[in-house]
Amino acid sequence: xxxxxxxxxALLCFIIGSVSAQEKDLKANTSQEINKASNIANLxxxxxxxxxxxxxxxxxxxxxxxxxxGYSVTFSPEEIVSNLPFYxxxxxxxxxxxxxGMRFKGKPENFTIVNNKEYQVNTIVNDxxxxxxxxxxxxxxGFASLSISSNDxxxxxxxxxxxxxxxx
Numbered sequence: 001x002x003x004x005x006x007x008x009x010a011l012l013c014f015i016i017g018s019v020s021a022q023e024k025d026l027k028a029n030t031s032q033e034i035n036k037a038s039n040i041a042n043l044x045x046x047x048x049x050x051x052x053x054x055x056x057x058x059x060x061x062x063x064x065x066x067x068x069x070g071y072s073v074t075f076s077p078e079e080i081v082s083n084l085p086f087y088x089x090x091x092x093x094x095x096x097x098x099x100x101g102m103r104f105k106g107k108p109e110n111f112t113i114v115n116n117k118e119y120q121v122n123t124i125v126n127d128x129x130x131x132x133x134x135x136x137x138x139x140x141x142g143f144a145s146l147s148i149s150s151n152d153x154x155x156x157x158x159x160x161x162x163x164x165x166x167x168x
Contacts, residue, residue: 057157058087081105088154
């Protein structure tokens, strides 16, 4: 009987210790998530951040992996600089040799950031006679979806993440 009592006590201690460790891990993870969400909010409210593209989603065609390619869009109140590839349909008569992708820069107009479960960033950039409408959705974890439409190309979407701009 004492062997059963000792085994029962050891099992009980093991269970209580395991539950306590899980509660500590849960509290630590929750605290990290709150800190990350707060950092994303501060980053977006500063209006100075960078979207790093991981995948391109053309309107027609298969997704394109962009990991490690250095494709990005840098946002600031003074200027938005896009260095993204374009896969899709062009509406103007530009030759393939002159295709510059979704590379443009200009002062953002109507730069708005709204927080509804996800952050929504919207702006318009004019560059070399073309108008680019930019819509960025950012989760509290920093993962983001970017959609760009222009007057001479089809809409294209990208997925990636938002980080502190390395150009600051």
